[in-house]
Each structure stands twice: as C-alpha cells, then as structure tokens.
Amino acid sequence: MxxxxxxxxxxxxxxxxxxxxxxxxxxxxxxxxxxxxxxxxxxxxxxxxxPLTHEVRAWAAGRYVIPAEAAIGGRSAAALHGACLVAADDPVEVVSVRDFGPVTGLKIRRGPLAPSQVLAGRGGVRVTTPLRTCWDLCRWHPAEEAVAHLDSLLARGVLRAPELTAYLAGQRNEPGWRRVFETVALTDPAAQSPPESRLRVRLVRAGLPPPVAQFVLAHEGRFVARFDLAWPSARVAVDCDDGRHTRPEQ
Known part of the structure; x- marks a missing residue:
C-alpha cells in the first residue's frame, strides 16, 4: 500500500x-x-x-517569482482584482521596468511602471492598480478580450467610469492612447457575462449600433423575457448561451 x-x-x-x-x-x-x-x-x-486557480498562481508569482520592481498586470491583475476570466494554467501576466526571465508560466512585458500605478496586495504582492490594469488590458489584448475584463471590473465597482474617463484624459500623449480610448468606448457595465461582452463588441465593430444590455420585454406591464442584447427600435434581440457564461475558456 x-x-x-x-x-x-x-x-x-x-x-x-x-x-x-x-x-x-x-x-x-x-x-x-x-x-x-x-x-x-x-x-x-x-x-x-x-484549489488551483489563476488567482493562486498569480499570487504565487507575485510573492515568490517576479523581481521587486515588477508587478502582476493585465488579465492576471484583473483576476486579483476580482474579475478572473482566464484559465488556471494560462500564463501569469507581468509588467516589469527591466528585462528578466524567461520564466516558464509567466508572460513578461517590459514597460514603465510608476509607483502610483501599483498596489501592495495580500502578502505584499505587487499588482497594477485597476486603472493601470485597464490600460494594459486594452494595449495587450484584442478588444473583445479587453472589454470582457473591463465590463467585469466595472460591474464589480473595481473600476468607475468617471475615474476611467479622467485617467484616459491624462494619458492622451501616451503611445497607444487611441487604441485604449476606442476599446474603453465599447464597455458596458450592465453586461452579465464574458460571452455577452465579446459578442457585443463583435456586433458593434461589424457596424451595428450599440445594443441595450439586459433588455426587459414586457407586455401590458407583465414581464415576458429578458435579453442579453437588444435593439428595441428594430425589434431585434440576441441572447447568449447560458452554458458558456461561467467557463473561462469560452
């Protein structure tokens, strides 16, 4: 035995x-x-x-792997801020002011990192602030992926629209500003799932007007249905498959 x-x-x-x-x-x-x-x-x-989660791996990387001047960033920072949309074994994203690595299991990006853009989390783990996390998400990832994370952060109150607007206004001269601005314009905190956010981005970028999220259809004051996305004036609505809503790989 x-x-x-x-x-x-x-x-x-x-x-x-x-x-x-x-x-x-x-x-x-x-x-x-x-x-x-x-x-x-x-x-x-x-x-x-x-339990092995991306948050666990991100925390471990921040505590024991990355150098003192680096920080957990991007999708991994979003996970530590409460919006985990990535699989447990996805690479942990790191932003560093100097080169280091490569390290198996990490995705390292070099760039400036001001002290005001970093928070000290549990155990002293350095993680980018929600605003800096937003900036990196929009620069590093396709719009669909970035918006799914931003919608989740906004819905949780981790990001707030007025603060985000003010932050972007102060970054106008930074490289990549327009891409970030255009991506943020696609967000909607009313979204209730990553698939919904991704679908909305695809539809809007294909030329459709921005839809109403979580539209309630009523008849004579009685509830009939709720749709993830709707264009009431055109009498068109779209619903996402609930079975995909909680699966990070989707």
Missing amino acids: PRSPRRPPELRRRIFRGSEARRLGLLTPSDLRSTGWRRLFRDVYADADI
Missing part, C-alpha cells in the same frame, strides 16, 4: 519555496515530488489541497 505523502502542519494550506522547506528540514526533494504538493513555478510549491 502506497505511503501517504508527508505533509507537515506548518505547510498545510500554504504556498512556499521548496528550497526553504528543505532548508528547515520540513520536506525532502522526494517529498516535494509527491502528490501532497503541487509545483506552481520553479522552486514554488503549494499544498495540493489548495
């Missing part, structure tokens, strides 16, 4: 450096290869009982 993995109480429900666990005599290299632990990055491990 196989022996149960060695699981010291000090490391249960924890993310840690394998080298530190070995130095303290808590685990051996053989222990770290057992089913009790999950390797997240080189020398970074997690208790296998911790």
